[in-house]
């Protein structure tokens with residue numbers, strides 16, 4: 001049976017280049033099936049096309065075909081900005097070149113972009129059946145760029161390219177979700193409220209991943225709802241090593257869990273796994289600096305049907321206004337894009353980002369940092385607004401150190 005791996009846990013690879021150099025043909029060859037429409041008419045690929053596959057011996061990846069970087073017209077410009085956005089989020093790129101052409105300003109700028117976004121890449125010289133272009137090879141060598149010739153007509157070089165790419169892909173950063181906090185036979189308790197916001201018949205991704213990683217560490221996992229937590233703890237003949245709760249239940253859970261048991265939230269586990277926990281802790285300082293009329297952005301990475309007491313639209317805005325006692329303007333966006341007017345916001349409160357890859361979340365953090373806008377995630381913000389920081393940061397010494405610095409500044413204010 002094949003393993004199902006969530007898109008957010010796969011390495012993302014983009015095929016980039018000018019129009020009509022064979023990006024779509026090459027991606028089809030890579031996959032071994034005709035997924036992407038191929039035509040000689042330049043600009044056939046409009047929106048990025050994605051396909052998940054197993055790239056052996058590497059593992060699960062997502063391939064993305066992008067629109068040509070030299071697209072024209074108003075629509076073309078939109079496609080180019082989508083391509084640039086894709087480049088900023090992927091883990092690796094395949095820069096497709098035509099063996100019959102030289103490097104142009106488009107490729108040179110693309111190479112710059114790839115370097116700026118820290119994306120490792122290989123240049124693939126397509127149409128090798130038409131002959132070798134030594135001039136092009138010399139140019140690539142001059143830039144110190146790795147290259148590989150292929151032909152999508154004869155399939156020459158495709159197999160070797162796949163092997164090369166598998167070797168070049170970034171190895172997992174191995175940021176653990178919970179694995180480093182527990183060891184064999186540790187007992188951990190996971191608190192999973194089943195309320196209106198809970199999806200019907202299943203657990204959400206961070207909960208499932210936490211259970212799986214704990215089982216991988218040979219830990220003993222007890223899963224309970226918040227209402228049953230006190231009863232569950234009462235039945236145990238030893239204290240759990242760690243309790244992890246949904247952020248929204250933090251007040252009730254913190255009251256039920258004795259102080260000598262470590263407590264954190266799923267969202268704070270995600271803060272470290274996908275995001276940057278110390279950056280988020282630093283972002284808390286901005287909450288205390290908010291003034292009347294300031295705008296705060298609540299960003300969710302995926303869309304869902306908002307419930308009556310929705311966390312992003314209702315609860316966090318309520319808690320934030322109650323805490324600051326300021327008349328703050330709050331906008332909520334969902335999906336894979338920040339709004340164009342990001343500069344208008346004084347603070348970004350981001351969801352756990354479980355459907356984003358680590359690279360995508362890191363790109364969002366970088367964007368916020370670049371614009372000088374502090375960013376926090378739901379778990380850190382909610383725990384702070386309920387007075388439960390630093391308790392929930394106890395398992396993360398690096399975040400605690402950051403909190404101590406912030407705390408001093410908060411006291412000075």
Ligand code: SF4
Pocket residue numbers: 300301302303351352353354355356
């Ligand atoms: S991506 Fe964000 S909004 Fe979507 S399920 Fe994950 S945490 Fe919730």
